[in-house]
Amino acid sequence: MSHPLRGQAALRNVAIIAHVDHGKTTLVDQLLYQSGQYREAELDKLAGGQHGLVFDSNDLERERGITIFSKNCAIGYESLAGDRYRINLIDTPGHADFGGEVERVLTMADGCLLLVDAFEGPMPQTRFVLQKALAQGLKPIVVINKIDRPDSRPDEVVTEVFDLLIDLGADDHMLDFPVVYASGKQGFASLTPEGRPADMRVILEKIIEEVPPPHGEPDEPTQMLVTTIDYSDYVGRIAVGRVIAGAVSDRQRVAVIDRDGGITKQEIAQLFTFDGLGKIKTDRVECGDLCAVVGLDPIGMGYTIAAAESPRPAYAVKIDEPTLHMLFRVNDGPFAGREGDHVTSRKIGERLERELRSDVALRVEPGDTMEQYRVAGRGLMHLGILIENLRREGFELCVGKPQVVTKYEDGKKLEPVELLVIDVPEEFENAVMSLVGDRRAQVLKMGKKSSTSSYTHLEFSIPSRSLIGLRSRLLAATQGNAIVHHTVLGYEPPRGAVNLRSNGVMLASEAGQATAYSMDALDDRGVFFVRPGDQVYEGQIVGENCKSDDIVVNVVKAKKLTNMRASGKDDNAQVRPPRDMSLEACLEYIDDDELVEITPTSIRMRKVMLKEADRRRESRRSASASLV
Numbered sequence: 001m002s003h004p005l006r007g008q009a010a011l012r013n014v015a016i017i018a019h020v021d022h023g024k025t026t027l028v029d030q031l032l033y034q035s036g037q038y039r040e041a042e043l044d045k046l047a048g049g050q051h052g053l054v055f056d057s058n059d060l061e062r063e064r065g066i067t068i069f070s071k072n073c074a075i076g077y078e079s080l081a082g083d084r085y086r087i088n089l090i091d092t093p094g095h096a097d098f099g100g101e102v103e104r105v106l107t108m109a110d111g112c113l114l115l116v117d118a119f120e121g122p123m124p125q126t127r128f129v130l131q132k133a134l135a136q137g138l139k140p141i142v143v144i145n146k147i148d149r150p151d152s153r154p155d156e157v158v159t160e161v162f163d164l165l166i167d168l169g170a171d172d173h174m175l176d177f178p179v180v181y182a183s184g185k186q187g188f189a190s191l192t193p194e195g196r197p198a199d200m201r202v203i204l205e206k207i208i209e210e211v212p213p214p215h216g217e218p219d220e221p222t223q224m225l226v227t228t229i230d231y232s233d234y235v236g237r238i239a240v241g242r243v244i245a246g247a248v249s250d251r252q253r254v255a256v257i258d259r260d261g262g263i264t265k266q267e268i269a270q271l272f273t274f275d276g277l278g279k280i281k282t283d284r285v286e287c288g289d290l291c292a293v294v295g296l297d298p299i300g301m302g303y304t305i306a307a308a309e310s311p312r313p314a315y316a317v318k319i320d321e322p323t324l325h326m327l328f329r330v331n332d333g334p335f336a337g338r339e340g341d342h343v344t345s346r347k348i349g350e351r352l353e354r355e356l357r358s359d360v361a362l363r364v365e366p367g368d369t370m371e372q373y374r375v376a377g378r379g380l381m382h383l384g385i386l387i388e389n390l391r392r393e394g395f396e397l398c399v400g401k402p403q404v405v406t407k408y409e410d411g412k413k414l415e416p417v418e419l420l421v422i423d424v425p426e427e428f429e430n431a432v433m434s435l436v437g438d439r440r441a442q443v444l445k446m447g448k449k450s451s452t453s454s455y456t457h458l459e460f461s462i463p464s465r466s467l468i469g470l471r472s473r474l475l476a477a478t479q480g481n482a483i484v485h486h487t488v489l490g491y492e493p494p495r496g497a498v499n500l501r502s503n504g505v506m507l508a509s510e511a512g513q514a515t516a517y518s519m520d521a522l523d524d525r526g527v528f529f530v531r532p533g534d535q536v537y538e539g540q541i542v543g544e545n546c547k548s549d550d551i552v553v554n555v556v557k558a559k560k561l562t563n564m565r566a567s568g569k570d571d572n573a574q575v576r577p578p579r580d581m582s583l584e585a586c587l588e589y590i591d592d593d594e595l596v597e598i599t600p601t602s603i604r605m606r607k608v609m610l611k612e613a614d615r616r617r618e619s620r621r622s623a624s625a626s627l628v
């Protein structure tokens with residue numbers, strides 16, 4: 001017989017921490033399915049027809065196979081002892097670039113599931129997020145996932161997790177962590193590596209046993225910290241967070257305290273609590289529980305919803321500073337306005353301002369002109385996701401080369417330095433060492449991944465600026481076999497100049513349609529980024545030169561027509577397939593005097609100054625200035 005518990009005793013708030021592609025989203029899907037709240041077909045429907053992707057509801061998340069935006073769900077569970085519990089599961093991003101999301105959502109949790117691949121073991125992003133969790137006193141329940149892999153090594157992985165916790169300064173309480181062995185794909189979990197039960201009940205039991213009930217002050221006046229902002233076309237902004245004192249009631253008169261301490265008196269229009277993957281309306285949410293509040297404006301990340309008669313601000317969430325910045329500017333190219341709906345600087349500025357409301361790790365400042373904005377984020381993927389979202393929303397813009405954010409301490413300039421981890425087959429070890437060594441990296445660790453593995457495990461300390469463009473070159477040098485991850489270590493004095501691009505580019509000399517005839521004639525000059533039939537304009541980067549300098553080429557030249565029959569088959573031009581450049585590949589590739597032009601249907605690279613005469617004049621002016 002079930003015994004419903006009341007208040008905080010019946011609640012468990014748990015964050016799920018894992019490295020990219022270690023299977024946390026699949027595991028959550030299985031827990032939802034096995035809890036009986038959803039049939040498998042319903043989960044598929046919620047996932048847009050893609051089973052195992054319920055939490056990855058964003059299009060970019062499904063395409064890239066990663067979690068970008070944090071979500072949470074609630075599972076109703078009856079324990080083996082017959083007590084009823086509600087477990088709030090919080091899915092966190094696994095990539096360090098989305099650390100702003102991680103830091104916020106961990107404030108809603110009282111414990112965490114540390115999910116680790118049974119072969120790969122703890123990885124850089126595991127370390128990054130776990131460090132944040134330990135700083136907030138969250139004890140981990142270690143789940144060794146993918147135990148059904150033929151190359152799994154669970155005992156070694158548990159030892160690696162123990163070593164990682166020691167490195168992060170965990171105390172004895174944290175080091176005494178429980179271990180569960182699971183397969184999210186197969187849907188089982190066990191307390192031993194050999195066990196193969198029919199369900200994952202042991203994970204839920206461990207959560208009940210190891211994660212404490214939510215802490216808080218139920219007898220104090222209302223206090224709720226807003227950690228996430230949702231949006232609805234019908235009701236506007238929705239504040240999501242955790243009640244840390246008192247309770248929140250529907251239609252309650254509250255004081256909303258912003259991050260600077262400003263107070264506005266408002267009334268809650270609607271109150272929701274989480275149920276399964278959705279929300280249900282409620283009259284009251286008790287201390288320790290998560291909820292969604294409708295009807296407050298202004299409201300934002302880090303705001304406090306407090307009792308109107310005695311407003312007290314909640315503790316602030318410390319967010320790591322950005323490490324990379326880029327210049328966003330209006331698209332002023334010859335094709336501007338052809339493909340996008342939003343092309344003005346005002347529209348771009350409004351959209352960036354809207355992004356700031358939900359992305360606490362983002363920074364936006366005015367640029368040198370009215371048409372520019374300097375946007376800083378946690379990494380290239382962080383900014384790349386933002387740009388891709390803008391593109392899909394119909395924006396046209398140009399962005400400049402990513403630059404690291406430096407800072408000064410005691411009058412000394414410091415730059416961000418990252419931990420770079422590479423797993424690579426033995427035969428490519430020298431190629432990796434050569435590439436990384438040219439970028440001012442220092443070797444920290446080197447050895448076999450495991451006694452039976454053919455992969456070498458390499459760890460480096462490397463300047464953040466040296467990582468720009470490195471991933472694509474590593475994959476090319478290792479025939480796609482390198483596994484590359486990185487996370488921020490701290491700040492150090494600059495290690496010296498780094499040449500990130502050794503080759504020059506081929507620039508179109510005039511506008512028109514690229515022809516196979518002209519591209520075939522230029523085949524020996526390098527590799528093209530465009531195809532025959534593509535529209536190009538003067539100053540557009542159409543390929544990579546095989547030499548170190550930039551050259552101007554005519555890719556729109558057509559074969560002259562005559563009334564003489566050709567004796568050969570010179571009209572059958574053969575053009576090599578071009579190099580496909582993704583958005584992030586283009587951002588990594590461009591130099592200081594170049595831009596990436598982004599529209600809803602195209603991604604092009606170009607020079608800042610499109611005309612060759614202007615570029616030569618600027619080059620002479622720079623040379624004269626350097627002599628002076």
